[in-house]
Amino acid sequence: MEGIISLTLLVFLALLMPGVVNRTRAVMAGRRGVRFFQHLHNVGTLLQKGAVYSPSAGFIFRAAPAVCLGATFTALLLLPFGTHGALLSFNGDVVLFAYLLALGRAALILAAMETGSSFEGMGAAREALYGALAEPALLLTAGTLALVTGQTSFARIFASAGSLPPQMLIVMGLILYVAIKLIIVETGRIPVDDPRTHLELTMVHEVMVLDYCGADLALLHVAEWLKAAALATLAANAVASAFAFNPLTVLALALAQAAAIGVVESLQARNKLARNATYILTITALAFVVFMLAYVLQQNITIG
Amino acid sequence: MFAETLLILALLSLAVFAVPLRLKGPFTLAVTGIGALRCLAESIAVLGRGYGQIETLITSPVFGDGYAATDPLSALFMLICSLAVIAVLIYAQGYLRPYLGKKSPAQLSLHYAALSLLYYAMIGVVMCRGAFGFLFMWELMTVSSFVLILFDAERREVRRAAMNYLILMHIGFIFLVAGFVTLRAAELPATFDSLALYFAGHNPLPLFLVFLVGFGMKAGMFPLHVWLPEAHPAAPAHISALMSGVMIKMGVYGILRVALAIGDGLLAVGLVLFVLGIVTGLWGILSAAVQNDLKRLLAYSSIENVGIILLALGIGLAGKAWDNPLLALCGVSGALLHTVNHSFFKGVLFFGAGSVYTATHTTALDSLGGLGRTMPRTAALFLAGTAAICALPPLSGFVSEFLVYFGLLGAVAEPGSGTIAAACGIVFLALIGGLALLAFTKLYGITFSGLPRSKAAAEAREVPVPMIAGAMIPLAGILAVGLAPGLFTGGLFALTGRLLGIEGAPLIYRMAGPDLWKITAAAVVLAGVVGLVCGYKKSLLRKRTVGTGPTWGCGFGAPSPRMQYTGESFAEGLQSLSGRAATGRPQMVGRGEIFAGRHNLDVRHRDRVASLFSAWWVELLRRVNARVMATRTGKVNHYVLYALMFLLLILLLSLTNLI
Structure with missing residues (x-):
């Protein structure tokens, strides 16, 4: 029952987040912006369309959106939401979480390669590289959480986080910072990638899905929302567990991350593509610094 | 009795020289298959019992004070050897069919006889405890695999790779001999069992390093890996599968045998293995990602996987030294399970590479493409292997890497002396895993997706049934371990506990270990959701128009297959990052003088370690x-x-x- 509530809240959050990002961008630019739930309307329209497939597209291309959505959805089951536990939880489930996201990524990369387009190959190669470079940051952040709380499953990490000493709030705050950067990388936002760009040569995520239309594209959009919500909840749980661990705080913190992404998108230009690798490696370095900081704090507590 | 049966079967398999040409394959399959099934039964019995029996080798004058024994560790390796050799023999029935007219009967007989001998030599390696018997079997293994690599001896690069292999293996052999001689010099019998006595009285590190060079040479450990990317592409595909899947694991077996005998001083040994594992894994995968040849890429990926195994083993041994039983159990179990898993998925992948070669007569990535439509069964098998080697859930590669990660995370969660090392382990394992995803999506994408880049690839046909059937055996292993890991882990932890001498390993596992049945649950959810979404999409599209249109070409209406992304360009981003760490520079060859005629760009990447040798x-x-x-x-x-x-x-x- 607990798990069902978490899942519902996560899906609810996933539906809100793109609206918050868009609205923040509009406000920052002094526009009124589109309807808050415009993205839902867009997906609704897509679901009413037929489909066109390239002659070179095979079964991977057709199955990839479903695999991507399925993998992301399964990853959601591992996450608690505030005090509500996770539907599926076991020691070490943080690893399964990271690798389910990797499964979704692999499905998209292979689907892009199926079309035989050099643009999509380009996007696939970039996505594979960025994913590989971001993987250590994600798992090391999970490691930091494990270090701080002494647990290795999301449900137990966050459940035992309430009793943390106050100085660990610093660590949780930094984890939030790393997590926002990870969301930017994993969901392809500015400054790593620009979802609104019009030039195929500079796209990363968008170019991989160029040949999708209709229901397939709708599924991919939904998968992407779910992924953003999953990563945001992860960090929101971490911070909330250090001071006020209830679903409302988590929801507010997750939406604050969406707003932060909107602010970053309004203020920053996107990176030159060659700089992206450095940007992502910096996140890993940052994650390591956070880990070391947590280690130092942890050791001090036990010694002093 | 067991040893005698194997000896008789080994001698019987030499009778292949007298068998008519068409029956040589089935004959070897039958005779060596019986031997493999016998070993399989024996190894399952020993694994189930938890202890083995001591066998006296009947030719004791030859083997001196050597004797053979099966214990759970040898049984595990016997299991993967036997499964692999059955799959390889079935596959070979199809793969060698085109050679029936081209090769002389004697050549084919030699090939089959060497294949059988290689198998029995590997069984001998894991059974023999005395130095003489062990070294004899080790040498037999080297020589028979040398003969197997030489199958295509007409090609110059094959002869070169085979000689290269033979020489390097003998350098390794000298180190093994030196290791055993050290034992004799300390007035101990030259057997594996006396290693523990030696290590109790001496600093273990020097002797361990001597053995490590000898065994690491076989395992493909950095920087002794240079033979591997040459030998695997030179050998026929089923031989590459056998060599990469199980023969290089004999090196891992040797390292395990020696390392497990160490009592005090395990920490240094563990950390050496850990660091070497990281370097081997990174070097392997960085080199693999830039390769432009199917089999070379797979060969480098074998180096990467040996790196993962050594990393896990190293942190496990260090965990024992740190008195962290969970880390020790997870690390060593992860290493053992990854050894088993790698023999499965690398078997599937090399079989797939062989099928591609049979169908198109090339393994150069730039001449392939679009094989997914013409060879759907091969493609599906290769896809499963790809997903498994990238450690994607819910296949077997994920389970073994999960165990390693779990050990590392556990060590991080209980801050102690190993925390920083464990964090480094997490970072590098994640990086290696991510880069493996890059290398293998490139491999699958360029080979099986898109449009054919050459006439040969366009005219490819699906391979004969034995070549599919052979790959089904390792595929079954991939699925079994991946979907129901809970079935195997209890036994695996018990085995590891016995090897490491940790009391109550199953209890520790039940208390703090991961509940792997939850992975099965996640797999069920995943399959269910994917199925539901696919069904939903199908029902949506039923009433709508589903059309076919050209791939988006940015408005360009006449795209050609040659405009597709290539393997070289796929890895370009990584290459610009890794610099020249693991690659060479493309060279222009055959350029015209004033007016550029036809010219080629040679983009083969040379291993910088290998270039030290020239x-x-x-x-x-x-x-x-x-x-x-x-x-x-x-x-x-x-x-x-x-x-x-x-x-x-x-x-x-x-x-x-x-x-």
């Missing part, structure tokens, strides 16, 4: 050698002179009291 000092040695060889004139009077000079030298030295 550096200036090799040339210097060669020149010195040529000078020395000039004294070998073949004239008796010269040789008498040399003898006289030698005697004079001795006389002078003894007069001056130098000797």
Whole structure:
């Protein structure tokens, strides 16, 4: 029952987040912006369309959106939401979480390669590289959480986080910072990638899905929302567990991350593509610094 | 009784020389298959019982004080050898069919006989405990695999790779001999069992390093891996599968045998293995990602996987030294399970590479493409292997890497001496895993997706049934371990606990270990959601128009297959990051003088470690050698002179009291 509530809240959050990002961008630019739930309307329209497939597209291309959505959805089951536990939880489930996201990524990369387009190959190669470079940051952040709380499953990490000493709030705050950067990388936002760009040569995520239309594209959009919500909840749980661990705080913190992404998108230009690798490696370095900081704090507590 | 049966079957398999041409394959499959099934039964029995029996080898005059025994560790390796050899023999029935007319019967017989001998030699390696028997089997393994690599001996690069292999293996062999001689010098019997006695009285690190060089050479450990990317592409695909899947694991077996005998001083040994594992894994995967040849890429990925195994083993042994039983159990179990898993998915992948070669006569990625439509079964098998080697859930690769991660995370969660090392382990394992995803999506994408890049690829046909059937055996392993890991982990932890001498391993596992049945649950959810979404999409599209249109070409209407992304460009981003760490520079060959005619770009990547072997000092040695060889004139009077000079030298030295 607990798990069902978490899942519902996560899906609810996933539906809100793109609206918050868009609205923040509009406000920052002094526009009124589109309807808050415009993205839902867009997906609704897509679901009413037929489909066109390239002659070179095979079964991977057709199955990839479903695999991507399925993998992301399964990853959601591992996450608690505030005090509500996770539907599926076991020691070490943080690893399964990271690798389910990797499964979704692999499905998209292979689907892009199926079309035989050099643009999509380009996007696939970039996505594979960025994913590989971001993987250590994600798992090391999970490691930091494990270090701080002494647990290795999301449900137990966050459940035992309430009793943390106050100085660990610093660590949780930094984890939030790393997590926002990870969301930017994993969901392809500015400054790593620009979802609104019009030039195929500079796209990363968008170019991989160029040949999708209709229901397939709708599924991919939904998968992407779910992924953003999953990563945001992860960090929101971490911070909330250090001071006020209830679903409302988590929801507010997750939406604050969406707003932060909107602010970053309004203020920053996107990176030159060659700089992206450095940007992502910096996140890993940052994650390591956070880990070391947590280690130092942890050791001090036990010694002093 | 067991050893005698195997000996008789091994001798019987040599009768392949007398069998008619068409029946050579089925004959070997039958005879060696029986031997493999016998070993399979034995290994399952030993694994189930938890202990093994001591067998006396009947040819004791040859093997000296050596004897053979099956214990759970040998049984595990016996299991993967036997499964692999059955799959390889079935696959070979299809793969060698085109060669029936091309090769002489004697050549084919030699090939089959060497294949059987390689199998029995590997069984011997894991069974023999005494140095003489062990070294004999080790040498037999090297020689028979040398013969197997030489199958296509007409090609110059094959002969070169085979010689390269033979020489490096013998350098490794010298180190193994040196290791056993050290035991004898300490007045201990030269057997694996006396290692523990030796290590109890001496600093274990020096002798361990000697053995590590010997076994690491076989395992493909950095920087001793240089033979591997040459030998695997040169050998026929089923031989590559056997060599990469199980033969290089004999090196891992040896390292395990030696390392598990160490009591005090395990920490240094563990950390050495850990660091070497990280370097091997990174080097392997960085090199793999830039390769442009199917089999070379797979060969480098074998190096990467050996790196993962060594990393896990190292952190596990260090965990034992740190008195962290969970880390020790997870690390070593992860290493063992990854050894098993790698033999499965690398088998599937090399079989797939062989099928691609059979269908298109090339393994160059730039000539392939679009094979997913013409060879759907091969593609599906290769896809499963790809997903498994990238450690994607819910396949077997994920389970073994999960165990390693779990050990590392557990060590991080209980801050102690190993925390920082464990964090480094997490970072590098994640990086290696992510890069493996890059390398293998490139491999699958360029080979099986898109449009054919050459005429040969466009005309490819699906391969005969035995080549599919052979790959089904390792596929079954991938699925079994991946979907129901809970079935195997209890036994695996019990085995590891016994190997490491940790009391109550199953209890520790039940208390703090991961509940792997939850992975099965996640797999069920995943399959269910994917199925539901697919069904939903199908029902949506039923009433709508589903059309076909060209791939988006940015408005360009006449795209050609040659405009597709290539393997080289796929890895370009990584290459610009890794610099020239693991790659060479493309070279223009055959360029015209004033007006550019047809010219080629040679983009083969050379291993920088391997290029050390063709550096200036090799040339210097060669020149010195040529000078020395000039004294070998073949004239008796010269040789008498040399003898006289030698005697004079001795006389002078003894007069001056130098000797």
